[in-house]
Amino acid sequence: MIHVDNITFSYDKETVLDELSFTELEPVITGLWGRNGSGKTTLMKLLAGYEEPEHGKIEIQGKRPYNNAEAVQNVCYMQEEHPFSSIWNVHDALRFGKYFNPNWDQEMSERLLKTFRLDRKKKITKLSTGMKSALQFIIGICSNAEITILDEPVNGLDAGMRKKMYKVLRESHEENPRLILLTSHHIGEIQSIFEKIIVIKDGNIVFHELMDETREKGIWLSGNKDKLEEKISAEKILEHETMGSTMKVMLDAHYSKEWKEFAHSNGLSIEKAELQDYLLNMTEEEEEMSI
Numbered sequence: 001m002i003h004v005d006n007i008t009f010s011y012d013k014e015t016v017l018d019e020l021s022f023t024e025l026e027p028v029i030t031g032l033w034g035r036n037g038s039g040k041t042t043l044m045k046l047l048a049g050y051e052e053p054e055h056g057k058i059e060i061q062g063k064r065p066y067n068n069a070e071a072v073q074n075v076c077y078m079q080e081e082h083p084f085s086s087i088w089n090v091h092d093a094l095r096f097g098k099y100f101n102p103n104w105d106q107e108m109s110e111r112l113l114k115t116f117r118l119d120r121k122k123k124i125t126k127l128s129t130g131m132k133s134a135l136q137f138i139i140g141i142c143s144n145a146e147i148t149i150l151d152e153p154v155n156g157l158d159a160g161m162r163k164k165m166y167k168v169l170r171e172s173h174e175e176n177p178r179l180i181l182l183t184s185h186h187i188g189e190i191q192s193i194f195e196k197i198i199v200i201k202d203g204n205i206v207f208h209e210l211m212d213e214t215r216e217k218g219i220w221l222s223g224n225k226d227k228l229e230e231k232i233s234a235e236k237i238l239e240h241e242t243m244g245s246t247m248k249v250m251l252d253a254h255y256s257k258e259w260k261e262f263a264h265s266n267g268l269s270i271e272k273a274e275l276q277d278y279l280l281n282m283t284e285e286e287e288e289m290s291i
């Protein structure tokens with residue numbers, strides 16, 4: 001489906017993507033996660049054929065997407081602030097969705113307008129941030145495109161609307177499995193719908209793996225500082241706190257039976273780190289991580 005081979009991309013002289021590679025051949029919901037400015041939107045633009053890599057190669061269903069209508073006919077990319085015409089209303093935007101997407105699901109678009117309480121006649125410039133996100137999401141999900149790319153689809157949506165969106169995403173994907181690549185800063189709640197995750201840092205991929213794998217990563221160990229330091233000297237420490245003679249460290253390790261037994265036998269306490277904290281630490285600048 002998607003092959004990205006060693007691509008580099010810069011704006012002016014600033015390198016934003018640096019020899020980045022990944023391949024995704026399965027029709028899975030994949031989260032693209034990274035800090036602000038890490039290059040997520042730039043990568044999505046390249047995948048959708050809006051920009052061309054300086055070096056390296058992108059192939060979507062075996063074809064290069066840049067300036068290639070045939071290659072992107074089965075790609076639907078909804079940007080965070082999608083540039084709709086300023087004179088359009090909601091109805092016009094849906095007609096645009098239908099026109100450009102051969103697998104468009106009209107019945108679902110009608111239904112979702114009601115779910116997200118969108119008025120067809122309302123001008124897009126008059127929509128709130130959340131309502132505009134909902135409209136973009138409706139177009140993205142109803143496109144049924146083999147590769148659907150959604151940049152921050154939950155931006156501005158309240159908790160109730162976000163919950164509805166996750167349900168629609170899950171059900172639609174179950175009915176019609178396709179590659180849905182999406183970004184969100186609400187990683188704690190949205191991760192439950194991801195089957196895979198790509199984590200990007202400074203324009204490169206930190207890891208691309210099954211979400212079930214990522215969910216097991218990151219452990220907190222705490223106990224006597226001297227004992228703990230001695231026991232974990234060979235481990236990758238992501239975060240640490242010291243309170244008197246007690247120390248607490250987050251390790252880049254799995255919350256495994258082995259680690260639980262290790263903690264037990266050394267009089268240490270162990271707990272699973274929150275996913276968001278683990279990812280934040282994995283994308284932290286190096287000098288901030290060392291003890």
Ligand SMILES: Nc1ncnc2c1ncn2[C@@H]1O[C@H](COP(=O)(O)OP(=O)(O)OP(=O)(O)O)[C@@H](O)[C@H]1O
Binds near residue numbers: 012016035
């Ligand atoms: N059109 C542009 N011209 C110049 N620099 C740009 C442009 N678009 C993005 N950048 C820069 O490229 C880098 C990556 O931006 P990008 O939008 O891809 O990041 P992002 O991961 O999507 O960030 P965010 O989470 O904040 O949306 C940033 O340093 C940004 O300032």
